[in-house]
């Protein structure tokens with residue numbers, strides 16, 4: 256029997272304009288037998304969403320505007336939540352994070368004691384639900400996608416946050432499906448699935464799902480959600496896999512031993528979505544590797560991992576790319592770990608041979624060893640927007 260009488264929290268994340276408020280309004284209009292409270296976080300000074308939702312919930316809205324709960328307002332959030340349950344009977348809380356919020360720090364705030372008190376004494380995080388705009392996703396990651404010109408042109412500067420939101424969730428609503436043709440939608444879903452192998456994905460228009468699907472979801476598990484991202488699984492499979500050598504096509508076997516539905520795999524294959532893991536225990540030549548990054552394959556939706564660079568052999572370089580933004584810089588030291596490069600590339604119609612050959616050509620040769628740049632002169636860190644046109 257479930258004896259946990261703490262108040263469940265459902266955390267809604269997703270990019271700007273994906274449909275989070277649309278979903279909140281649905282939940283508020285039809286909460287079942289729950290006394291619902293809503294926390295709305297907006298980046299502007301005036302929270303327009305709060306004004307609309309407030310009418311429906313009476314006193315049950317906390318307006319955390321003018322800041323982002325993932326970075327600045329975390330403690331305010333806990334304080335406000337604890338105050339709310341003092342003054343009002345609440346048996347479920349929905350938090351709508353701002354479109355630029357990263358879900359992981361919010362989840363951590365909600366599950367860790369802080370300056371404003373211990374949220375875990377009164378609350379439990381029930382589920383993190385991502386609302387993703389199917390049209391915006393495809394526009395962000397595939398500029399060639401032949402999508403209807405009549406659809407609104409979403410602002411997509413935050414590809415990395417969008418990917419974080421997809422990677423860190425327990426369930427996902429792929430919303431605005433009315434704006435995307437069916438065949439493109441299959442490809443969008445396959446790409447989202449590759450980034451997020453664990454969470455159920457539901458296609459929606461106007462976030463039209465039964466309340467229970469969202470508020471009845473109790474599946475949050477910090478470890479499971481932290482392990483879930485497609486790139487982590489691909490890297491793990493790359494390490495455990497039988498295949499050796501450098502580049503290794505993934506996509507059809509990235510989920511070995513994991514709990515997601517292998518029935519998804521044909522969709523990924525049918526739409527050419529897959530992942531490639533590149534591993535090497537010899538370092539990259541810094542300049543050749545930087546030049547290779549300049550020639551970035553625009554079909555890569557997501558890349559992540561670690562690089563071993565010859566000019567700084569003690570330093571772990573972290574690489575992260577999401578859509579048009581790419582960053583690579585020092586993360587720490589290898590310490591007792593054997594240095595090695597491990598990179599995963601997720602994308603559509605990836606040419607694994609070309610990626611493998613390109614990266615192999617960056618590996619330092621004995622002849623290079625006398626002519627490596629000094630650490631201060633190597634090209635790292637690199638932060639840039641990729642030209643994907």
Ligand SMILES: Nc1nc2c(ncn2[C@@H]2O[C@H](COP(=O)(O)OP(=O)(O)OP(=O)(O)O)[C@@H](O)[C@H]2O)c(=O)[nH]1
Nearest residue numbers: 270271272273274275276277354430431432460461
């Ligand atoms: N075509 C279409 N429009 C939708 C759909 N869902 C929501 N919208 C519209 O998209 C716009 C943004 O929806 P919101 O619910 O405000 O999105 P949000 O995620 O709360 O946006 P922010 O609060 O800015 O982050 C609104 O005009 C909605 O009416 C959908 O499925 N299809």
